[in-house]
Amino acid sequence: MRHLPYPLDLGPMVHIIIAPDSYKGTATAEQAARLLGEGVRSVIRDAEITLAPMADGGEGTAATFDGRTITLPTTDAAGRLTEASYVFDGSTAYIDIAAASGLPAVADNKVPLTGDTYGTGVLIADAQTRGASRIVLCLGGSATSDAGTGILVALGATPMNAEGYSLPKGGGSLGDLDSIDTAQLNIPAAAVEWVLLTDVSATVPQAATVYAPQKGASAEDVMLLDAALTHAAETLGIDPHTPGFGAAGAVPVGLYWLSTMLHGTADHIHVLPGAPLVADALGLPESIPQAQLVITGEGAFDEQSLTGKVVGTIADLVEGTDATLAIAAGRIDVDPGADVITVAMGEPGDVEKQLFDAGAQIAADYLRISTAQG
Structure with a gap:
């Protein structure tokens, strides 16, 4: 994983929403959101981070x-x-x-x-x-x-x-x-x-x-x-x-x-x-348009992910806003489209470190994109 070696201040506070699904058998949605957030904060120290652990009707909902x-x-x-x-x-x-x-x-x-x-x-x-x-x-x-x-x-x-x-x-x-x-x-x-x-x-x-x-x-x-x-x-x-x-x-x-x-x-x-019902209960349709970066994720991002699952629901909510979408998954099996930040974490190992590092890498990639876009 690559990320900046020290946290940065970016001037105006960056609002980041972290709304992952559970990583079945390895991390609950709550654990994943927290660890991704800690990784993000290791790079963007003063970010305003909202944790919104998600579910799609499966276990943990x-x-x-x-x-x-x-x-x-x-x-x-x-x-x-x-x-x-x-x-x-x-x-x-x-x-x-x-x-x-x-x-x-x-x-x-x-x-x-x-x-x-x-x-x-x-x-x-x-x-x-x-x-x-x-x-x-x-x-x-x-x-x-x-x-x-x-x-x-x-x-x-x-x-x-x-x-x-x-x-x-x-x-x-x-x-x-x-x-x-x-x-x-x-x-x-x-x-x-x-x-x-x-x-x-x-x-x-x-x-x-x-x-x-x-x-x-x-x-x-x-x-x-x-x-x-x-x-x-x-x-x-x-x-x-x-x-x-x-x-x-x-x-x-x-x-x-x-x-x-x-x-x-x-x-x-x-x-x-x-x-969508869980997202509504968490107020995400209202909060996502106010964010600069939205991070979601699941165990494997594949052809089913954009058809009613958590990642697809979050992607739909980000579409048409100014927010950047990021996906952290064990595997990235399909192309999520242009301008989406992706991190493939690999097979489950030290899951806490993998999620932390994924959050840090997403933050570093977001900074690079933001700087390139002026």
């Missing part, structure tokens, strides 16, 4: 919202006892599906056909008993492909086959879905306002073909899940090709059916890209 952290016993995607947390502000619960139903907890024994979201449903039901009238469910990082049926079971609804027997848990059995019994439904929990934050725009078939292999599905499993999830969506009256409805193993399918069944309309459920 709930923590970007203000509120009290609630932790309780629940189950993971394999049905094993665990603990999980969510954020509660008195009327809204912010819940990462990865908190209870995430892939890391079952990495030792992946459950592509039988994993379910029941544990997430436990968190949802708990939040409603505490007074939550709105559930913001962040859909990235799940280990499941169950169309949200585990959540439905936790809320008292039972998926049934044509013979009237309850289905085994997980997406592998959804090819036999015929109806959902709501006789024991927890109506107060089911009737909340749902905001589902997606980190991908996947359709239901893509939940199987693109994302199930990451959850341990074999080629044969993928074919089974593709048919099962598509059948479940069609049985519940949902177009399987709706963008976003394949997120988190097609969780929006079950929850959309639940909300529209109870209310008679889709007015109480919203499936939205996560990154």
